[in-house]
Amino acid sequence: MAVQWILICHGLLTMLVTISFLCGQWPIFQGTPIERLHYFLTFGAYDYFLRFVGTVFGNKGTSVIECIEQFCCDRPNPILQIIYLAILGGTYYFVAKSSFSYIPGYYLSDVHIYTSVLAVGVGVLLFLLTSFSDPGTVKAENVSDFLSAYPYDNIIYKEKECSTCKIPKPARSKHCSICDRCVARFDHHCGWMNNCIGERNTRYFLAFLLWHFFLCVYGTIGLGLVLAGRLKELRVVYILTAYYGVEKSFLGLAPHIAQVDTSYGISAIVSLLLVGFFGYHAHLRLTNTTTNETFKWQDYTSLQKKMNEARTSAAAPKASMSGLSRETKPPESKSKAFWLFSNVYEVIFPLSTRPSFVQKAEVQMRCL
Numbered sequence: 001m002a003v004q005w006i007l008i009c010h011g012l013l014t015m016l017v018t019i020s021f022l023c024g025q026w027p028i029f030q031g032t033p034i035e036r037l038h039y040f041l042t043f044g045a046y047d048y049f050l051r052f053v054g055t056v057f058g059n060k061g062t063s064v065i066e067c068i069e070q071f072c073c074d075r076p077n078p079i080l081q082i083i084y085l086a087i088l089g090g091t092y093y094f095v096a097k098s099s100f101s102y103i104p105g106y107y108l109s110d111v112h113i114y115t116s117v118l119a120v121g122v123g124v125l126l127f128l129l130t131s132f133s134d135p136g137t138v139k140a141e142n143v144s145d146f147l148s149a150y151p152y153d154n155i156i157y158k159e160k161e162c163s164t165c166k167i168p169k170p171a172r173s174k175h176c177s178i179c180d181r182c183v184a185r186f187d188h189h190c191g192w193m194n195n196c197i198g199e200r201n202t203r204y205f206l207a208f209l210l211w212h213f214f215l216c217v218y219g220t221i222g223l224g225l226v227l228a229g230r231l232k233e234l235r236v237v238y239i240l241t242a243y244y245g246v247e248k249s250f251l252g253l254a255p256h257i258a259q260v261d262t263s264y265g266i267s268a269i270v271s272l273l274l275v276g277f278f279g280y281h282a283h284l285r286l287t288n289t290t291t292n293e294t295f296k297w298q299d300y301t302s303l304q305k306k307m308n309e310a311r312t313s314a315a316a317p318k319a320s321m322s323g324l325s326r327e328t329k330p331p332e333s334k335s336k337a338f339w340l341f342s343n344v345y346e347v348i349f350p351l352s353t354r355p356s357f358v359q360k361a362e363v364q365m366r367c368l
């Protein structure tokens with residue numbers, strides 16, 4: 001019975017870690033151990049590690065770790081790109097070495113040897129496209145394209161100049177401190193891609209996330225069918241049951257089941273992370289916004305709230321309030337009806353690359 005309990009505990013632990021990591025910050029988990037575990041997994045563990053290094057090696061040790069962190073997180077570098085290629089290549093090598101000799105098998109035809117190569121190849125291609133394509137770098141020679149494509153809303157985006165690049169800062173752009181450049185329709189800087197995600201490569205980034213989710217699902221189902229095929233071909237279940245009886249035979253298989261369970265647990269976590277991240281980004285694109293803008297609107301609405309509270313407590317007349325104190329909300333989501341299509345189309349064919357906007361920009365430049 002002990003083995004069964006270990007399996008149950010293993011499954012519950014995997015589920016707890018997955019839920020805590022992915023959903024621990026949800027309001028429903030506020031004040032629960034799941035929220036604390038989420039904090040530990042995302043921030044706490046690193047803090048404890050820093051404290052541990054500080055206690056053992058002193059301030060010098062902490063400084064070394066912070067320098068490594070700065071090099072890895074605050075400067076462009078290919079470390080995470082190499083790690084991604086190593087994980088993908090290593091996993092594919094391990095899968096090919098351990099399973100390809102069983103293909104064709106009872107459930108899988110030999111076509112899967114070629115489709116698996118194709119699936120991984122497309123994944124790498126999308127990774128390279130996202131990593132090395134231009135995210136929409138704003139330069140003096142193309143700034144007019146972006147200015148005409150994205151008008152200022154005068155709420156979170158006002159007409160101003162980038163203090164570093166010394167060129168006008170188009171609405172929806174941001175200066176990336178890691179890459180040291182302004183990027184149009186900036187979403188975030190992705191360490192895994194060693195590149196910004198902006199107007200012109202969001203399409204590749206979304207395709208990368210979705211494709212890798214399907215790759216995980218394909219790999220998991222494929223490996224499951226290889227295993228099931230072998231069990232069927234060797235009549236393992238029948239032989240074990242006939243010779244040892246149901247209970248003893250399955251107890252003998254338990255450690256292997258635990259191994260398979262662990263692999264599936266890891267695969268499930270990676271798949272959930274990918275699909276969750278894709279879902280989040282797909283929602284942003286459908287509502288025609290970016291990660292950067294989500295934070296900007298959060299800051300703006302929190303400022304508005306504070307100003308309204310101050311206004312209420314001071315009982316100041318409405319007329320004296322500035323434009324910022326008005327009850328302004330983020331623009332209505334464009335995710336309704338036909339706007340959905342328009343928002344998706346904008347991701348696939350960025351505004352600043354369309355001939356209509358380029359011509360408009362040229363006319364504006366001539367008028368200046």
Ligand SMILES: [Zn+2]
Nearest residue numbers: 162165175182
């Ligand atoms: Zn800039």
Ligand SMILES: [Zn+2]
Nearest residue numbers: 176179189196
């Ligand atoms: Zn960047």
